[in-house]
Amino acid sequence: MLTFTEENYIKAIYRLSEGGLKAVLTNEVAETMSTKAASVTDMIKRLSNKNLISYEKYYGAKITKLGKSQALTVIRKHRLWETFLVEKLHFTWDEVHDVAEQLEHIQSPLLIEKLDEFLGFPTADPHGHPIPDKDGKVHTPTLIPLSESALNKKSVVMSVRDGSPSFLQYLSKIGIYIGAMIVILDKTEFDSSMEVLIDNKTRIFISRDAAQNLLTTALMK
Amino acid sequence: MLTFTEENYIKAIYRLSEGGLKAVLTNEVAETMSTKAASVTDMIKRLSNKNLISYEKYYGAKITKLGKSQALTVIRKHRLWETFLVEKLHFTWDEVHDVAEQLEHIQSPLLIEKLDEFLGFPTADPHGHPIPDKDGKVHTPTLIPLSESALNKKSVVMSVRDGSPSFLQYLSKIGIYIGAMIVILDKTEFDSSMEVLIDNKTRIFISRDAAQNLLTTALMK
DNA sequence: AATATTTTTTAGATCAATCTAAACTTTTAT
DNA sequence: ATAAAAGTTTAGATTGATCTAAAAAATATT
Secondary structure, three states: OOOHHHHHHHHHHHHHOOOOOOOEOHHHHHHHOOOOHHHHHHHHHHHHHOOOEEEEOOOEEEEOHHHHHHHHHHHHHHHHHHHHHHHOOOOOOOOHHHHHHHHOOOOOHHHHHHHHHHOOOOOEOOOOOEOOOOOOOOOOOOOEEHHHOOOOOEEEEEEEOOOOHHHHHHHHHHOOOOOOEEEEEEEOOOOOOEEEEEOOOEEEEEOHHHHHHEEEEEOOO | OOOHHHHHHHHHHHHHOOOOOOOEOHHHHHHHOOOOHHHHHHHHHHHHHOOOEEEEOOOEEEEOHHHHHHHHHHHHHHHHHHHHHHHOOOOOOOOHHHHHHHHOOOOOHHHHHHHHHHOOOOOEOOOOOEOOOOOOOOOOOOOEEHHHOOOOOEEEEEEEOOOOHHHHHHHHHHOOOOOOEEEEEEEOOOOOOEEEEEOOOEEEEEOHHHHHHEEEEEOOO
């Protein structure tokens, strides 16, 4: 069984490896975990001994099958808890993350099964991120950054790429949420900002950065 | 802020001190925590430095006002989570303890407030133990062990003194639960066992030990 | 009261997680 | 291609939590 800290590292490494594809560098991990490179090296050795990653000095860490499944379990728990916090306890979108960071480490498979059932077996969390199932399977719809959507085409916000509190707060202030319907009314050439219509009601300008962070699916019909 | 382990110690010490009244000995703590006396001495020094207990060598630990309030917070969280597990996730009575032991250490006052509200501000957990309120106030009805109840008087099971899984399983097998109505039909002199009637339906014999562990309130007619 | 027993504390080790500072690789730039 | 810069690892320390073994204090026994 993994410690609290090991779980956090394997999760971070999984994220940085983009699902287990590429090797992850020490400093990348140090930065996302707000810790020092030396600490990361130590931990990487430990995770390697437990066969969660394979590790070559000065080259980086690659996540193993076992490591991936552990990471997905933690992510599953995190997203189920976030869903619980928002849907049942009425937390707002931007309040859930820190609490879910703690709750994700509770060890009880029974608890997670029952929570999943209680929530009605959701497939995505309140940020629109998919929730891996019990066996670690993730069903991901193809997501297009709003910045790449065509003019006048209806899209639904499914997810955000950068879930930082400040971005989430900004979104909620301007009325964008998971499930919101967005149409691009106009694109400005020189700075790639755009004017959009939210839920057929609100017209607003958003920056290129914001549009790149909003992941959408095209609305059929 | 207290560590996970410090919270567990202060809770155990509070319990053993019977609500902060009497001093608690090193070995008592070691036993209930399944640890060694030397570890307890170390921790007692740390808790003393944090002003959660006052400590005199070879005499024992007395819980302070601050310590008591911390302990009550942990207990409050534990009991709210147990209530959640049973009422919302349909855990059984005897499955909740280990999970609640973990959940009680989640740090988020907002979470506990919202959980409390979600549960409808319960005053007792599924074992019938009172849930301290936000300010640490506990309203405790006077509890009488069933063994001391009078013949033919109606009582309601409010709590159990010994919450061990084996006892809880036994109770649930014979149909006794928190809220059950019990009447003593007959007491046997020589071994203090008794025949009782549960919910006006089931007649059963229970031992003196069991009767002493069942805490009840007299039912006003 | 003197001795034996029990309880508690201290001393010294270990392990997880972290850090700083120094040493060592790899990469980049001149 | 060599020097400078950047990135990574090792060495050595620290803190929290735990342990065993030995010393010290309190309690019980004869």
